[in-house]
């Protein structure tokens with residue numbers, strides 16, 4: 592599969608990756624150039640650490656939206672991420688700037704023109720600077736242009752209204768499908784009862 596390149600469409604060469612510092616050097620230019628590529632198998636631990644730091648725990652509270660009040664435990668681990676990276680039709684799309692990896696999103700190609708998005712994160716301390724929006728645009732380019740998909744879906748905890756609004760501003764709509772949160776030691780242990788996942792989807796004209 593071709594690499595997704597940069598915001599300006601230049602191809603990137605895969606290579607060793609290191610996480611960016613916990614907070615961006617100041618002042619951060621919101622317009623800093625980002626490069627996008629799929630994570631390599633050797634980067635599973637780096638990706639898992641980034642995902643866990645953004646979703647749960649004290650570090651996650653640095654961001655404007657977090658699950659830290661809703662769930663305990665990890666979101667994933669290196670074994671799960673490594674298993675996914677090795678699969679056909681899977682890409683952990685990384686956003687890198689000159690300091691290292693600042694964001695990641697899991698993309699999985701399904702059947703019949705649809706793809707799924709998950710584990711969408713920007714490093715805590717780097718959130719709210721527009722990186723998430725740019726990473727999502729790069730993800731959409733990949734699924735549309737490299738995979739030929741016309742739909743991208745995701746699930747979000749139904750009580751995370753600010754995050755649902757973020758996705759709605761990007762063109763995602765509720766499908767009406769709501770399912771119980773799948774609690775597990777690997778994926779998260781609820782701190783509150785009755786957590787549910789809402790499916791949202793964006794469609795493009797075929």
Ligand SMILES: CC(C)(COP(=O)(O)OP(=O)(O)OC[C@H]1O[C@@H](n2cnc3c(N)ncnc32)[C@H](O)[C@@H]1OP(=O)(O)O)[C@@H](O)C(=O)NCCC(=O)NCCS
Nearest residue numbers: 645655656711712713718719720721722723724747753760
């Ligand atoms: C969700 C996430 C990836 C977004 O990345 P980001 O870099 O912070 O997002 P951006 O800076 O590109 O966009 C932030 C948007 O939220 C808005 N925002 C910022 N602070 C906000 C707040 N306190 N409340 C509501 N909206 C807020 C911004 O105005 C901007 O909105 P816009 O669409 O009008 O431009 C990131 O916050 C993250 O890693 N969160 C933790 C992990 C997570 O919850 N992932 C999603 C699971 S489904």
